[in-house]
Amino acid sequence: MANSNTSSNLKLVTMILFGAGGLAVVSWQTAALVALGLVPSLVLVYTVTGSWKTEKTQCVFLLNLASVIPFAYDIWNSPDTFSYSISNPITIAGMYAGAAIGYIFLFMGPVVAASILQILAKDKLRRIAQSRKALIDEWGDELTSPDKPKR
Amino acid sequence: MSSDVAPAPEAKSKFAERYSVELNNPLPEFNTLGGEAYLVTDSSNPDSQIYALVHYPSVAVRDDLYQALKSRPIANLVCPVDRGLMTLGLKGGKKQRLVTIFERPTGGSLMTEQGRVNEGVTPSHLRRNIILCTLKAIAALHKIDQMHRSIKPTNMYFSGPERTDISIGECCSYPVGYKQPFALEALENTFVDERGRPQNDQLGDFFQFGAALLCLNLKAAAWQGRDQDSYTTARINQGSFWALGGGQEIPGAAGNLVKGLMADDHSERWNAQDVLDWFEGSVKPKRTSMTAWSMNRPTRFNGKSYIDRRLLSEAFANDADLAMKFLRDMNFSTWIQMSFRDEVLSERAEKQLGISNPSAVGGNRNHDHQTITRVCMFLYPLGPIRYKGLAVCLGSIGGVIADAFAHDDRQTITTLSEILDPRFLNSLVETVGARNPEFSQQVANLRKVGEIAKSTQLSQGMERVLYELNPSLPCLSSKFENTWIVSVEQAVKALDRLAASNSVTNVLTDRHIAAFMAKHGAGLEKEFARLSSAQGNVARFNSMSLEFFGALQKRLRIGRLPSLTEKLVDGLLPAIKGMRNKKNRDKLKDLLDKLKKTGDLSKVSSEVNINQALADDARAFASARSLFAKLDTDKIRLSGRISSQDPEAVEKGIKGARTIAFVIFLSALVLIGTQ
Numbered sequence: 001m002a003n004s005n006t007s008s009n010l011k012l013v014t015m016i017l018f019g020a021g022g023l024a025v026v027s028w029q030t031a032a033l034v035a036l037g038l039v040p041s042l043v044l045v046y047t048v049t050g051s052w053k054t055e056k057t058q059c060v061f062l063l064n065l066a067s068v069i070p071f072a073y074d075i076w077n078s079p080d081t082f083s084y085s086i087s088n089p090i091t092i093a094g095m096y097a098g099a100a101i102g103y104i105f106l107f108m109g110p111v112v113a114a115s116i117l118q119i120l121a122k123d124k125l126r127r128i129a130q131s132r133k134a135l136i137d138e139w140g141d142e143l144t145s146p147d148k149p150k151r
Numbered sequence: 152m153s154s155d156v157a158p159a160p161e162a163k164s165k166f167a168e169r170y171s172v173e174l175n176n177p178l179p180e181f182n183t184l185g186g187e188a189y190l191v192t193d194s195s196n197p198d199s200q201i202y203a204l205v206h207y208p209s210v211a212v213r214d215d216l217y218q219a220l221k222s223r224p225i226a227n228l229v230c231p232v233d234r235g236l237m238t239l240g241l242k243g244g245k246k247q248r249l250v251t252i253f254e255r256p257t258g259g260s261l262m263t264e265q266g267r268v269n270e271g272v273t274p275s276h277l278r279r280n281i282i283l284c285t286l287k288a289i290a291a292l293h294k295i296d297q298m299h300r301s302i303k304p305t306n307m308y309f310s311g312p313e314r315t316d317i318s319i320g321e322c323c324s325y326p327v328g329y330k331q332p333f334a335l336e337a338l339e340n341t342f343v344d345e346r347g348r349p350q351n352d353q354l355g356d357f358f359q360f361g362a363a364l365l366c367l368n369l370k371a372a373a374w375q376g377r378d379q380d381s382y383t384t385a386r387i388n389q390g391s392f393w394a395l396g397g398g399q400e401i402p403g404a405a406g407n408l409v410k411g412l413m414a415d416d417h418s419e420r421w422n423a424q425d426v427l428d429w430f431e432g433s434v435k436p437k438r439t440s441m442t443a444w445s446m447n448r449p450t451r452f453n454g455k456s457y458i459d460r461r462l463l464s465e466a467f468a469n470d471a472d473l474a475m476k477f478l479r480d481m482n483f484s485t486w487i488q489m490s491f492r493d494e495v496l497s498e499r500a501e502k503q504l505g506i507s508n509p510s511a512v513g514g515n516r517n518h519d520h521q522t523i524t525r526v527c528m529f530l531y532p533l534g535p536i537r538y539k540g541l542a543v544c545l546g547s548i549g550g551v552i553a554d555a556f557a558h559d560d561r562q563t564i565t566t567l568s569e570i571l572d573p574r575f576l577n578s579l580v581e582t583v584g585a586r587n588p589e590f591s592q593q594v595a596n597l598r599k600v601g602e603i604a605k606s607t608q609l610s611q612g613m614e615r616v617l618y619e620l621n622p623s624l625p626c627l628s629s630k631f632e633n634t635w636i637v638s639v640e641q642a643v644k645a646l647d648r649l650a651a652s653n654s655v656t657n658v659l660t661d662r663h664i665a666a667f668m669a670k671h672g673a674g675l676e677k678e679f680a681r682l683s684s685a686q687g688n689v690a691r692f693n694s695m696s697l698e699f700f701g702a703l704q705k706r707l708r709i710g711r712l713p714s715l716t717e718k719l720v721d722g723l724l725p726a727i728k729g730m731r732n733k734k735n736r737d738k739l740k741d742l743l744d745k746l747k748k749t750g751d752l753s754k755v756s757s758e759v760n761i762n763q764a765l766a767d768d769a770r771a772f773a774s775a776r777s778l779f780a781k782l783d784t785d786k787i788r789l790s791g792r793i794s795s796q797d798p799e800a801v802e803k804g805i806k807g808a809r810t811i812a813f814v815i816f817l818s819a820l821v822l823i824g825t826q
Contacts, residue, residue, distance in 0.1 A: 129786075
């Protein structure tokens with residue numbers, strides 16, 4: 001599991017580096033902005049712990065990328081504004097806010113899921129009770145007693 | 152009457168409709184060891200002179216002789232006319248019995264059991280008619296390779312009231328020589344148990360012929376009131392003629408005839424040709440030889456001196472313990488050399504006899520008895536196997552077994568099974584060797600039977616030996632006390648009648664029924680082997696019993712068996728009660744209730760495979776248990792509060808978050824793309 005997560009993260013890093021490299025050939029300003037904007041995701045790649053590492057990284061990366069794209073689009077259209085944008089705290093905060101939302105998603109997801117599961121469990125319990133009753137009706141109380149050879 | 156007995160069938164057969172047996176009119180003069188005689192009326196021919204013999208179940212009949220005589224009757228012999236099963240009101244209630252209809256001689260027997268001679272018997276009549284009639288009957292029987300061996304004055308009758316021709320009584324209702332008076336049997340046959348005398352002995356008929364003529368000449372029942380031991384000694388010392396006649400001479404030619412017929416030496420005994428020669432007046436001088444079985448010097452045993460090997464053999468057998476001590480205390484080799492100079496006893500043969508076997512001294516009593524048997528056979532190789540008080544001839548051991556079973560004589564049955572042990576018989580073959588080649592053949596014929604006798608499996612054992620050696624014997628199971636069962640079909644029908652009032656679920660564990668069916672039903676051996684293996688499992692055994700009878704019903708095309716079907720199906724109910732699935736159980740019960748009304752066991756067994764159903768039920772129950780256990784686990788798991796740390800919540804939460812992130816990412820791309 002650990003090896004597979006590491007390999008996925010490496011793939012992500014490699015993908016980002018290649019993407020940024022490719023972009024740098026066309027517009028180095030856009031590439032530099034994207035690289036700067038994706039720093040939280042890169043940090044997560046190396047600091048993520050616990051289970052579901054890949055899913056966590058993907059979640060933060062996708063939201064981070066979604067918040068970087070509008071700024072990168074502006075730089076792509078007007079490369080001259082690169083210095084202004086990079087020095088503007090709003091731009092930095094905007095790009096990093098996506099990653100922050102990703103972190104919030106990771107925290108809230110299990111909480112929301114637990115609440116939903118709790119609601120679903122009630123329905124499952126009702127169906128389990130029905131199945132148990134049907135089995136006892138079919139096989140008798142012996143089904144509930146310890147295993148004994150019947151004479 | 153025991154309630155566990157199959158009732159006799161009520162339906163009348165064609166035979167029973169034709170003949171009416173008058174049980175209040177017995178004819179004791181025609182009684183035989185095989186049955187009782189009664190007056191009978193033939194509705195097709197009311198004037199016919201016939202009588203009915205109601206057979207005893209424990210005595211085997213001579214089927215081959217019956218068939219031969221029925222198809223081609225012999226003159227001067229009481230021949231059978233018809234045979235069939237009939238339900239009769241005998242002592243102890245209604246019983247189905249085999250009844251044979253015989254021609255009835257009406258002139259009376261030549262002599263009563265008390266020795267009163269019929270007035271029609273005169274010396275001239277004896278010479279003119281009786282001798283010739285008897286000879287004709289014996290010769291005709293021998294021509295079809297059959298023996299009579301029950302020729303005695305009480306069993307010879309004037310054919311009609313005019314008292315001219317005579318007829319010898321019937322001999323097909325009991326085995327050859329069965330329980331005939333020892334005094335009227337040829338000497339070589341008297342050493343054997345009266346229930347199983349040697350069978351292939353035509354000269355035995357001529358001896359009996361001579362003995363009967365002697366009694367008629369002397370007008371005395373000379374065989375009555377004899378002590379067997381002293382009489383046998385007298386016969387050996389003086390010859391049978393003088394011993395039976397008590398020293399009385401029969402004057403004239405008749406005396407020569409009787410002496411010739413009663414010669415103790417086989418080679419000197421007269422046969423049919425000799426009797427015809429006698430008629431023509433060319434009498435050949437005959438003299439009895441008494442030297443063949445004499446020892447060179449007498450042996451003193453148990454206070455008596457013996458010179459005849461046959462008598463010494465008998466004395467040893469009568470007191471085996473003393474004989475064993477006697478033989479061990481003496482120098483056996485020296486005794487043999489001194490007493491039997493013309494016989495060389497090798498060291499190997501001496502060892503084979505087993506007298507000085509140190510491992511057995513003071514130990515195994517069976518071994519001692521077997522040793523004495525070997526010594527007896529060494530002394531008299533043509534004699535019977537003498538073992539534990541029995542003296543049996545292998546060729547006719549079936550009669551002894553039948554009698555032992557009829558009297559439930561377990562000790563004799565055990566002794567007989569020991570005799571049939573192939574290893575023991577092989578040791579006897581070695582002892583007898585070339586001196587009795589017929590014995591080796593008999594042992595070879597009984598090898599398979601010996602293996603069966605040892606087996607304790609259902610359908611095997613001594614019960615099976617009984618039916619193997621007495622194929623015409625009906626099934627002797629106590630359940631068939633009131634019925635005469637000679638075929639598997641009859642047995643199944645009788646069990647159906649029995650089932651009307653009794654449980655028959657364990658009927659196949661009855662060793663007689665199992666052995667009888669295995670003998671008379673082709674291919675049933677394997678079925679009984681399977682049943683034998685299921686004896687410990689009641690449910691399986693009952694189910695297999697049902698299948699067994701179902702297969703028989705189909706194969707033998709027996710009609711409906713309503714009672715048997717009902718009882719056998721009821722026998723399955725305890726097994727069905729053991730089924731755990733209520734629905735399947737009720738369904739199967741309903742199906743069986745429906746099927747048992749059909750009386751068709753083959754249909755029940757083909758539509759219901761109870762063993763399969765039980766196995767399926769057990770398998771399904773195991774699955775249901777594991778499913779129930781899983782539901783229990785799920786219930787416990789789901790009953791608690793689900794926290795955000797729950798692995799499932801974590802998994803679903805993170806995966807859900809990623810999905811939403813992906814949707815947002817795509818939305819961002821779409822928005823940028825549309826600008």
